[in-house]
Amino acid sequence: MPLRLPPLPALRFFEAAGRHQSFKLAAAELNVTPSAISHGIVGLEQSLGVELFVREPRGISLTAAGADYLSYVSEAFSLIAIGTQRLPNHRANRPIALSCAPTLASRWLLPRLGAFRSRWPDANITVDTSHRQVGFPVDGFDFAIRLSRAPVAGTAWTRLFGERLVPVCSPAYLDNLRNGHGHLDLRRATLIHVNSASEDWQAWLDGVAVEGDPVDGDPVDLSDGLRVDTIQLAFEAASMGLGVALGRRPLMDRDLASGALVEACPQTIASANAYWLVSAQNADSAAHRPELLDFKQWLLGEAKQFANPSGSEATELPHPDR
Structure with a gap:
């Protein structure tokens, strides 16, 4: 039975926001609005049933569960990126x-x-x-x-x-x-x-x-x-x-x-x-x-x-x- 994965766009939002510790900076990197990042992560949290970020007036920070999850998500995206770079046609030019x-x-x-x-x-x-x-x-x-x-x-x-x-x-x-x-x-x-x-x-x-x-x-x-x-x-x-x-x-x-x-x-x-x-x-x-x-x-x-x-x-x- 195939594994059920969270929506990949939401995971991309989460990885960028977790790395930057900022919805605004993640939005600038991914060329979307901060609102899109926020809504995407809220949907991810609801899907997982876990709070990934602590929202405070001065910014955001990862929860303990969010920090642990980020390490796995980042490694997964890194493996995808490395595998893509190793494709012969991708490396050609x-x-x-x-x-x-x-x-x-x-x-x-x-x-x-x-x-x-x-x-x-x-x-x-x-x-x-x-x-x-x-x-x-x-x-x-x-x-x-x-x-x-x-x-x-x-x-x-x-x-x-x-x-x-x-x-x-x-x-x-x-x-x-x-x-x-x-x-x-x-x-x-x-x-x-x-x-x-x-x-x-x-x-x-x-x-x-x-x-x-x-x-x-x-x-x-x-x-x-x-x-x-x-x-x-x-x-x-x-x-x-x-x-x-x-x-x-x-x-x-x-x-x-x-x-x-x-x-x-x-x-x-x-x-x-x-x-x-x-x-x-x-x-x-x-x-x-x-x-x-x-x-x-x-x-x-x-x-x-x-x-x-x-x-x-x-x-x-x-x-x-x-």
Whole structure:
């Protein structure tokens, strides 16, 4: 006798909502309305006779039964996705799918993709710069590049390179920051803040103090300034002479090389974060899609020169649960 399964669309709604801990984010990922997600999960709960989520004014959370059920549903969808990827016709013309933050994609990845295409002209690549969380392998991505302090639960993580933080501005703006003795005075600057950044001016000031080279004079006021929501916008504002942004090397190396931006201070601080390549594939993926191994090795080679100040190679770490 065949097993009776709950409606598959409702299970898809549940898996996305459970992964995001949000009906709204699940709806955005699946291109439906939050109301459709909510109604679908209510129907699933009624069908199962179990409450899967706790609804609260500030959001939702999985019940104990819901968390347990999510592990089985997620594994089932993962198996379906893996099986689909292994079908010969499905693999034939499938592009390499990469999720990457927009600033890193435009400033570091895209300028290098031409070299990869010249070596592997038959390999197609899809770059997704949306900010949504990626579920491997359910969402169909092969890789993601993520900024993180350390690996998190997922699949294999390979460190690409870290960032170095340094104040940057336009050459003309830098001239206006110098006092009567020709010394730089950051207290006179309009600081450009990035609301979405995990590390901003306070991190740089703390790092400068730890390294024993504090900024001269009274403390820099971090309450004022220009606030933007992306790193890219901060760089553009700085190049237009609107203030001093906290540069992130190597993302703005081309701006420094071209002279569009200059270092406002000589002190550079190592960020606590690093860029990591997250792989969606299991250990035997190279036998089925060798282009994935080619792309990974090429990307690691490109990142090697930025891996760390000593120039050592990228480090691959296993899943934290293994």
